[in-house]
Amino acid sequence: MRLRNGDFYTNVFTSKLYRLNEDDDSSWYLSLRDKEGYHETEKTSGRDMIRLVEGSYIKS
DSSP states (O other): OOOOTTOEEEETTTOOEEEEEEOTTSOEEEEEEETTEEEEOOOBOHHHHHHHHHHHEEEO
C-alpha cells in the first residue's frame, strides 16, 4: 500500500469520511471536517498510518 496526501478514507466502524494528510515533518494524520471545523487524529509515521488505514478504513 502507498500513502498519498489528499486521499479520502471512510472509517468502517463510524462511516465518517477522513482525508489523509502529510505534514512538513513527513508525519501522517487523518482529518475529519464537520460543522465545528477540522479535527485531526494523532500524527504517526508512514508505517503506522498504513497499519491503521488497512485495519479500519476503506479508500473512498
